[in-house]
Amino acid sequence: MLTSYLVKCPHSGCNWSGSLLPQGDTRLFQGALPAPNVVVFQCPRCDGQWQARVVGDDVKPLPMETAAATH
Numbered sequence: 001m002l003t004s005y006l007v008k009c010p011h012s013g014c015n016w017s018g019s020l021l022p023q024g025d026t027r028l029f030q031g032a033l034p035a036p037n038v039v040v041f042q043c044p045r046c047d048g049q050w051q052a053r054v055v056g057d058d059v060k061p062l063p064m065e066t067a068a069a070t071h
Contacts, residue, residue: 016045
């Protein structure tokens with residue numbers, strides 16, 4: 001099942017907020033597999049990407065330097 005999350009873009013100068021689906025392989029979100037605990041979002045306003053950790057039914061953005069270090 002695909003799940004969208006209410007998020008706010010963490011990029012400087014962009015104040016977009018709304019509901020987004022995580023980026024990437026949508027097959028990861030189909031019921032048979034466990035949900036990933038880190039997801040990537042892309043802002044529809046500034047096109048910036050950021051990572052967030054899935055916590056229950058919500059997501060918590062990871063610090064931008066943590067996201068940059070994992071790429």
